[in-house]
Amino acid sequence: MSTYAYLAIRCDVAGCYAETHTSHHVDTYTELRRLRSADGWRTRRHPRGGPLLDLCPDHAREETRRA
């Protein structure tokens, strides 16, 4: 029996259902986020603290333009 599981990250912008994962074996979300950042996925710290926010490439670009 395998305990292998795919990790996936999902865009945290309301109404966006973009999702990504990797076929490489990764043990942590940190590792997965590092891999996906090559495709434009970004992770933001929540302004008021709390869980990290993941942004798909489209929303990451918007965020950059606004800043």
Ligand SMILES: [Zn+2]
């Ligand atoms: Zn998005």
